[in-house]
Amino acid sequence: MKVKIILGTGREGRESERVAGYLLRKAEGRFEAELVDVRDYRLCYTHRWKVPPEVEDYRRKIIEADALIIVAPEYNSGFPGGLKILLDTLFEEYEGLPVGIVTVSSVTGGARLLQELKLLATNYRMLPVAWVLFYNVGELFNGEELGDEKYRERVERLFERLEKYANALKPIRDEVREL
Numbered sequence: 001m002k003v004k005i006i007l008g009t010g011r012e013g014r015e016s017e018r019v020a021g022y023l024l025r026k027a028e029g030r031f032e033a034e035l036v037d038v039r040d041y042r043l044c045y046t047h048r049w050k051v052p053p054e055v056e057d058y059r060r061k062i063i064e065a066d067a068l069i070i071v072a073p074e075y076n077s078g079f080p081g082g083l084k085i086l087l088d089t090l091f092e093e094y095e096g097l098p099v100g101i102v103t104v105s106s107v108t109g110g111a112r113l114l115q116e117l118k119l120l121a122t123n124y125r126m127l128p129v130a131w132v133l134f135y136n137v138g139e140l141f142n143g144e145e146l147g148d149e150k151y152r153e154r155v156e157r158l159f160e161r162l163e164k165y166a167n168a169l170k171p172i173r174d175e176v177r178e179l
Contacts, residue, residue, distance in 0.1 A: 001166055003031040004065040008072030008083030010039040015137040016104040020071040022146055023102065023155065027069075030159060036061055038082045043089065055089045062093045063177060066166040067100070068126070069158070074105040074113035079120075087120065094124040096172035098165035100158045101131040109133030127169065130161040 005027065007020040020035060027033035041058055062068075072079050101117045103110020110133050118128045132154045134140065140148050146155070 001031045001066045002064055003027050003033045003067045004061055005035050005069045007037045008070055009080040010082050016071050016073045018137055018141055019104055019134050038086050041086050043085045059090055067098045067162040069100040071102040074110040077112045078116055079113050094126045095176045096169045097126045098129045098162050098169055099126045100162050101128055104134045104137055106136050109135040129165045130158040132158055
């Protein structure tokens with residue numbers, strides 16, 4: 001199973017990078033996992049009906065994915081603009097993908113961001129199946145390892161749900177990708 005982990009912010013000093021790195025390391029033991037960093041796709045526009053050349057690599061990654069995990073911090077009660085622009089470069093390619101949403105925020109854990117990303121994913125015909133909200137990342141990690149057992153269990157449940165739904169939605173992805 002191929003899982004793409006989208007790191008949704010290009011900001012310097014991003015705490016969500018620690019979370020995405022942890023998810024990648026844990027996913028690699030279970031799936032064929034790859035990090036997709038919004039920093040690699042510095043875009044200032046979208047054009048869904050014509051994929052810009054610089055986004056063709058992103059498109060290929062999404063088409064081969066069986067599931068996605070979006071990791072993003074909450075910015076001003078919403079999500080980073082770079083993530084929205086990147087996601088908006090495609091549409092049909094997302095259909096039938098189960099998505100796990102992982103939010104990062106010191107105050108809310110990203111609860112408002114979670115609601116926005118669930119709605120956005122549904123609009124793209126993805127299925128949000130699991131989520132983990134990370135509060136105070138600096139206090140949760142011991143170096144690169146997650147020190148809190150409850151969070152490790154939540155991440156494991158996220159992986160289990162992604163796998164279950166990726167298998168169930170495979171016929172839909174196969175049909176859509178044949179077109």
